[in-house]
Amino acid sequence: xxxxxxxxxxxxxxxxxQAQGKLEKEIENMVPLSPEKxxxxxxxxxxxxxxxxxxxEELRQAQVHLLTMQQKYSDLYDFAPIGYxxxxxxxxxxxxxxxxxxxxxxxxTNLIKQPFTVFLLPENQxxxxxxxxxxxxxxxxxxxxxxxxxxxxxxxxxxxxxxxNTDIDGILGQFRIxxxxxxxxxxxxxxxxxxxxxLQKALDEIKTLRGIIPICGYCKNIRDDRGAWDIMESYIxxxxxxxxxxxxxxxxxxxxxxxxxxxx
Numbered sequence: 391x392x393x394x395x396x397x398x399x400x401x402x403x404x405x406x407x408q409a410q411g412k413l414e415k416e417i418e419n420m421v422p423l424s425p426e427k428x429x430x431x432x433x434x435x436x437x438x439x440x441x442x443x444x445x446x447e448e449l450r451q452a453q454v455h456l457l458t459m460q461q462k463y464s465d466l467y468d469f470a471p472i473g474y475x476x477x478x479x480x481x482x483x484x485x486x487x488x489x490x491x492x493x494x495x496x497x498x499t500n501l502i503k504q505p506f507t508v509f510l511l512p513e514n515q516x517x518x519x520x521x522x523x524x525x526x527x528x529x530x531x532x533x534x535x536x537x538x539x540x541x542x543x544x545x546x547x548x549x550x551x552x553x554x555n556t557d558i559d560g561i562l563g564q565f566r567i568x569x570x571x572x573x574x575x576x577x578x579x580x581x582x583x584x585x586x587x588x589l590q591k592a593l594d595e596i597k598t599l600r601g602i603i604p605i606c607g608y609c610k611n612i613r614d615d616r617g618a619w620d621i622m623e624s625y626i627x628x629x630x631x632x633x634x635x636x637x638x639x640x641x642x643x644x645x646x647x648x649x650x651x652x653x654x
Contacts, residue, residue, distance in 0.1 A: 472570045495540035506542030525552040
């Protein structure tokens with residue numbers, strides 16, 4: 391942050407020079423004073439000097455406090471975990487914190503005076519202009535998700551929030567953008583939705599037979615919940631998505647061949 395107040399030492403030197411010049415003119419026109427009046431004047435001047443010294447000490451402490459607060463503000467602003475940008479009425483970045491510069495892969499000094507739109511993907515330009523116009527018309531904070539591109543060409547998903555201090559930004563026709571990298575959040579969300587979809591698909595494809603199924607020990611027919619007996623294949627088909635294809639196992643094949651041989 392720049393200090394436009396100038397050098398305090400130079401200002402005090404200039405004021406002292408002006409005061410001395412003024413005092414010299416007053417001394418030239420001064421009427422001789424009696425010893426009593428002189429003592430009163432000296433006492434008054436000394437009192438005034440002490441007052442000025444006290445005021446000067448208060449001003450010095452206030453200046454130290456102000457510099458400390460400015461440093462704290464600078465640290466909070468620059469090293470916040472999210473990016474801060476101030477955008478002019480022409481869409482140019484006029485202020486930025488260090489986090490924003492790091493996220494966009496640009497030196498902070500090089501970020502200033504650049505259009506914010508240079509960091510937007512072509513397919514996001516219309517979305518940005520729509521939300522910006524809607525925000526400026528209503529002057530109510532709003533947010534959207536956009537893909538931003540860094541200087542090296544890499545991309546990341548960002549949550550963009552438009553905000554404005556109407557007493558400052560509104561008068562100047564500018565607004566502020568607060569943004570954060572939500573790439574990992576989006577990735578986790580996509581993976582979670584994919585997992586949910588896969589689980590739902592698996593559940594749709596599976597029907598599980600539960601409980602005790604009464605089955606005949608001889609013919610292997612199964613009794614349903616209405617008391618009717620049905621062959622096993624029919625029962626399982628009705629209560630699941632399983633389908634049957636019939637074949638013959640080696641043991642049954644041998645048995646059937648033996649029976650055919652015996653009949654001959």
